[in-house]
Amino acid sequence: MADTVTDPAAAPAELRHAEEVMGTVFSFDIRGGEPEAVRTALEQAVAQLHRVNEVFSTYRDDSQVSRLARGDLTLAECDADVAEVLELGAEAERVSAGWFSTTYEGQLDPTGIVKGWAAERAAELIAAADGVSGVSVNGGGDVQMFGTPGPHRPWRVGVSDPLRPGGLAAVISAAGVDELAVATSGTAERGAHIVDPSTGKSAVTDLVAVTVVAPRLTWADCWATAAFAMGSREGLAWLESLPDVEALLITAGDEVRCTGGLAARLG
Amino acid sequence: MHPLKKNRPLRRIVLASAVTASGLVLLLALKPHTTPAIAVAPAPASSNSGTGSGGSSTTGTKTVTGDTAQTQWGPVQVKITVKSGKLTDVTVLQSPSENPRDQEINSYALPELKSEALAAQSASIDTVSGATYTSDGYRQSLQSALDSAGL
Numbered sequence: 060m061a062d063t064v065t066d067p068a069a070a071p072a073e074l075r076h077a078e079e080v081m082g083t084v085f086s087f088d089i090r091g092g093e094p095e096a097v098r099t100a101l102e103q104a105v106a107q108l109h110r111v112n113e114v115f116s117t118y119r120d121d122s123q124v125s126r127l128a129r130g131d132l133t134l135a136e137c138d139a140d141v142a143e144v145l146e147l148g149a150e151a152e153r154v155s156a157g158w159f160s161t162t163y164e165g166q167l168d169p170t171g172i173v174k175g176w177a178a179e180r181a182a183e184l185i186a187a188a189d190g191v192s193g194v195s196v197n198g199g200g201d202v203q204m205f206g207t208p209g210p211h212r213p214w215r216v217g218v219s220d221p222l223r224p225g226g227l228a229a230v231i232s233a234a235g236v237d238e239l240a241v242a243t244s245g246t247a248e249r250g251a252h253i254v255d256p257s258t259g260k261s262a263v264t265d266l267v268a269v270t271v272v273a274p275r276l277t278w279a280d281c282w283a284t285a286a287f288a289m290g291s292r293e294g295l296a297w298l299e300s301l302p303d304v305e306a307l308l309i310t311a312g313d314e315v316r317c318t319g320g321l322a323a324r325l326g
Numbered sequence: 327m328h329p330l331k332k333n334r335p336l337r338r339i340v341l342a343s344a345v346t347a348s349g350l351v352l353l354l355a356l357k358p359h360t361t362p363a364i365a366v367a368p369a370p371a372s373s374n375s376g377t378g379s380g381g382s383s384t385t386g387t388k389t390v391t392g393d394t395a396q397t398q399w400g401p402v403q404v405k406i407t408v409k410s411g412k413l414t415d416v417t418v419l420q421s422p423s424e425n426p427r428d429q430e431i432n433s434y435a436l437p438e439l440k441s442e443a444l445a446a447q448s449a450s451i452d453t454v455s456g457a458t459y460t461s462d463g464y465r466q467s468l469q470s471a472l473d474s475a476g477l
Contacts (some may be wrong), residue, residue: 077464077473084464086473088452174458197469199458208452217468219456225468230451245457270455 070209071192076101080108081116081174083199089185090208091192100188104181104196111177114138117168128167147277148172155285155297157256175242175280179203182276201242201283203276204233215326216241221268222313229307231272232326240276244269244283253288262288265310269294272305272324282306291316394420 071091078085085108089097114137116122123141126132134142148161148169161169178198185194186205193206195214204214213234218241220228233239245268255262269287273279282304286294291310298306298318305321387409394403407415454469464470 075473077470079461079464082460083458084461084470086453086469195453197453197455199464200454200456200469201458202453202455204453214453215451217451217454219454219468221457227451227454231455241455243455243457268457 074098074101076105078105078108080105081112081177081199082118083174085178085181085199086195086197087181087185088195088197088208089191090194090206091190093189096189097185097191100185100191104184107184108177108181110138111140111173114140115144115169115173117170124167124169144169144172144176147176148281151278151281151285154301155281158262158285158288159281160254160256163254171284172277172281174198175201175203175240176277179240179276198276201240201276201280203238203240205238207233213326214239218243218270218307219268221245221309228268228309228315229270230326231270231324234326236274238274240273240279242271242273242276242279242283244280244287253284255288262290264288264290265312266291266294266308267311268309270307271298272307272321273301274303279304391419 072094074087074089074092074094074097076087076089078087085105087101087104089101092100113119114123117125117128119125123132123137127134127137127141134145145161145167148159148171151159151172152161159171161167161172175198178196178201181198182194182196182203182205185191185196191206193204193208193214195202195204195208200219202216204216208214213232215233216231217227218229218231220226231239231241253262253264254260264287266287269283271279271283271286273282282298282301283306286298286306286308288294289297291308291314295306295308295316295318298304298308305318305324307318307321308316310316387407389405389407391403391405394401401420403418403420405417405419407417451472453472454467456467459467459469
């Protein structure tokens with residue numbers, strides 16, 4: 060596979076990669092950049108995702124998180140990433156009044172925050188590579204973007220229509236901003252155990268999907284999960300109260316509800 | 327994994343007529359994704375036959391003929407045309423037609439897939455956000471089509 064040299068005035072070079080990890084597929088789309096630096100950054104980002112999976116998987120008895128949950132390991136003995144993610148998770152739990160949580164049935168389970176956090180970090184790592192003009196990392200349906208895909212063109216993200224598989228409910232544009240994340244929680248959500256904090260039981264929601272648009276994916280992902288569990292009424296009001304957050308909620312009755320500022324992000 | 331997938335093939339083929347871009351995906355999924363590979367684009371504008379590989383030029387027209395996929399309903403093969411980085415046509419070269427039921431399904435499903443695939447493409451999106459898919463679900467997702475076609 061040869062590197063493609065392009066006229067710098069034309070569209071920047073594109074590098075795409077799909078990596079199967081964490082039970083899903085991470086899709087990378089990188090524009091511009093010094094080819095060697097981009098390749099190295101991509102390799103590092105991919106290696107980091109596999110490491111995150113090893114450390115955080117609750118499906119593996121020998122992962123640090125599983126051992127931490129059993130008390131076989133202390134937090135100080137884990138990779139520094141574990142403490143960082145648990146701190147972020149605790150903050151998400153506070154902001155969402157417990158609708159987002161990193162414990163499930165009394166057990167430590169940071170699954171709901173890890174994927175978005177890992178995709179954001181992968182995108183950040185690649186964006187820092189020499190000359191990269193744009194990067195999009197899609198971790199199984201949740202996207203972090205930096206820069207632009209080409210001159211005079213913003214990143215555009217299709218939002219899956221949960222009631223019309225294969226169709227799009229909306230298109231979100233990153234026009235005018237250098238960083239944007241789009242995360243969707245839905246009925247088909249994997250990995251996030253959605254519990255009503257007031258009852259401790261599975262949340263009853265009238266929603267089929269919540270898409271949150273925010274600068275960073277870690278939060279977009281947590282807020283989508285929390286709002287999904289809250290249901291359309293409380294979820295929408297809560298999302299409206301968060302700064303720099305817009306959202307699109309789709310109910311089981313096929314009603315679409317949006318935060319006030321979403322229109323400015325529709326492409 | 328979605329239980330419908332293996333247990334109810336008939337339901338799935340009927341669904342395929344109703345879905346939009348996942349139809350495109352069904353067609354573009356001819357390219358096996360079992361070993362995701364690094365793809366570099368833009369590739370030179372050219373006719374590229376038989377490999378099903380992606381990569382698009384930002385200018386010029388390129389056609390990509392997918393490998394023949396042996397589905398449980400019979401062989402399926404498509405050709406896509408990419409012009410200035412946009413999908414402009416989907417041609418079904420081979421599809422199951424051994425019995426009248428196949429032909430009946432093809433007569434409405436395939437044109438529908440084509441028009442809806444083109445409609446999705448006209449939105450000019452770079453990526454897709456949706457409820458988290460499994461590795462298996464990815465193979466039939468619009469995201470997988472975007473990744474492999476490099477559109």
